[in-house]
Amino acid sequence: MHERVINCRVCGSERVVRLGAPRYRPPTKVAGVPIRVDDLDLSLYRCSECDYQFVAPVIPQERLLACYRESSGSNWKTDPQVDAAIVNQRYYANKRAVLERFSPGRQVLDFGCYDGGFLKYLGAEWQTAGIEPSTVAAGIAAGHGVQILGPTIDAVGAEHNASFDAIISFDVLEHLPEPVATLSALRRLLRPGGVMVVETGNSAALAWRLTGPAYPYCGIVEHVGFFNERSLGVAGRRAGLELAHFQRSCHTRTPLWYYILSYPRAAVYLALRALRRLRVPLPEHLDVIAQGGFPATFGDQDHFIAVLRRPQ
Ligand SMILES: [Zn+2]
Incomplete structure (x- = not known):
């Protein structure tokens, strides 16, 4: 029996370290929909070159997308009108401040917009578009005036090339099996000088480094790749984007x-x-x-917000 070679899905290096099997709590679900993964022999790896962490082998994309498609539209809460507390809990004002500081204009695309809640929060001075695989959630977003470009980036036509000042993507990077390819595809939708504002879990957070595959964030089946400042910089460069800003952040305000x-x-x-x-x-x-993994996170700063810029 020969060992299969695992390459880093950001930089391609073979210098990857196996950290162990992610600790999923049964029954496994994605977006609230049951999914089978116990046949896949999944492990968490860390790349010694760029520090990216990822789950391999890749969960078949069709299995994941089937769950996102069937997701109810209320698995994640983003809409301030449905839940006024979300604006405070999810630090919407801070996200908007970063977006306004770096975006050269007011045409914004939300990659993984779900029900369009954050775009609605941005208000009428922004022209908003979204990409969203959940049919129900995309329908709700469209009802808020969000132009839905398609369920995935592959469905977006060339007529949208270089047409956005900013692309926002919150809680999405950790779901991407091929992050460099996806960032490259998103880059073509940005105007030169346009920016991507992303938020995802920070694999450099102390509690995360200490607990590895048992960290709660790794116990979510649809979370397949984990960034920190270094690996995001490498992924951005390979996709033709420069890292313009990085700050630690908190996902949800918690007592x-x-x-x-x-x-x-x-x-x-x-x-x-x-x-x-x-x-x-x-x-x-x-x-x-x-x-399963540890039942709770240990501190509030285990995410980050970063800005990737398409050079002029
Ligand atoms: Zn790497």
Whole structure:
């Protein structure tokens, strides 16, 4: 039996380190829709050259897209009118401030716009477009006046080339099996000098580095690739985009007690894991907890917001 060669999906290097199997909690779901992955022998790897982390082998794209298509349209909340708290919880004002600081104009495309909630928040002075695989969510976005270009980047025609000042993409990069190809495809939609504003998990966050494949963010099946400042810079360069800005960020505003409680919760989780390894029979709901990753994140700054610019 020969070892299969795994190449980094950002820089192509063969110098990748296997970190272990991602700890998915059964039953596995993507966008709330059941998915089977136990037949794939998935592992998390880190590239020694560019620091990108990724799950390999690739989950068949059709399996994932089938879940996104069938997703209910309410799996993720983005619409400020449906849920006013979301503007505060998801730091919409900070995202808009970064967008306004770097975008050379007011034509914006949201890659993975879901129900168009953030675009609606931007207000009438912005011309908005979106790309969204969930049929239901795209329909809701269109109802808010968002021009839907298609379900995926491959469906977007050449007539949209070089037509956007900015492309925003929040909580999407971690879903991309071929991030450089996708960033390249998005680059052609940007005007020269236009920018991409992205937010995703930061694999350089301390708790993440300490817990690896058991970090909660890695326990989500549709999360297949993880960036930090270095790997995003490399991915951007290979796609013809320069890293213009990087800041650590928090995904969701969360009360302090949640983070304080995450430590005793982690202790209980580690105890359950040890019992499971010793083959001590556990009630089913505890056994499910022991099979997954850590139940909670340990700090609020485990994401980042970055700006990639198409050179003039
Ligand atoms: Zn690499």
